[in-house]
Amino acid sequence: MEVALVTVGDELLAGDTENTNASWLGRQLTAAGASVARVLTVPDDEAVVADTVARYHDAFDAVIVTGGIGGTPDDITKAAVARAFDRDLVVPDDVRAHLEAKAERFAEDNPELVDRYDMDLDLDAWASVPEGGQPLLTDESFAAGCVVDSVYVMPGIPEELRAMYETVADEFDGDRTTETLHTPAPEGALVSRVTEARERFGVAVGSYPRKDDAPGRVKVTGEDAAAVTEAAAWLRERIETVDGE
Known part of the structure; x- marks a missing residue:
């Protein structure tokens, strides 16, 4: 929708x-x-x-x-x-x-x-x-x-x-699901992983910079919930995360 x-x-x-x-x-x-x-x-x-x-x-x-x-x-x-x-x-x-x-x-x-x-x-x-x-x-x-x-x-x-x-x-409803990872890494260090996750799993992946003392975010979104979960798990293994991510 x-x-x-x-x-x-x-x-x-x-x-x-x-x-x-x-x-x-x-x-x-x-x-x-x-x-x-x-x-x-x-x-x-x-x-x-x-x-x-x-x-x-x-x-x-x-x-x-x-x-x-x-x-x-x-x-x-x-x-x-x-x-x-x-x-x-x-x-x-x-x-x-x-x-x-x-x-x-x-x-x-x-x-x-x-x-x-x-x-x-x-x-x-x-x-x-x-x-x-x-x-x-x-x-x-x-x-x-x-x-x-x-x-x-x-x-x-x-x-x-x-x-x-x-x-x-x-x-208002729809099939899009989202998972968000929090990371201390600068956006420039995430480019290759974000690009590969998009291509590998067919999902949207956005990276958002750190703000004040808050960590940056990597947001995985798609209409296939399984693909979103798989992409998020794949990213967790390859980028530094915080807050249990």
């Missing part, structure tokens, strides 16, 4: 916000056996997001889009996804009712915030989804996410993203 990740936000491109969502999703998907084939960050531009989603939808098994699903003027992601599929944005009655009740509970629990900031939520914007999309709702997120024909639209706030991803996590 090949998955593309699209993170939306001017603040990500400017470096104002660290893009932890892409890293977290990459780890979750890899652990599930899926393959992350693309990671792209795009601005809060409806045309750019729509074009990216349309292209990636045609090219990959699934697309996860994060960020820009709230009710502020720069939250254009759901409108962009609707545009990518040539659909209208609609407001499902049950979703709006759910968010209205949630807003009422928030106002009751936080009257000082409501009075101080004169909060005026656009519930239609928060509840909207592309026509035919499956709404995604969680306790952590106020805005509704959605699934539209293998395109998953989720919040940009990390805690909200993680909660919403868990509601659909079972839909």
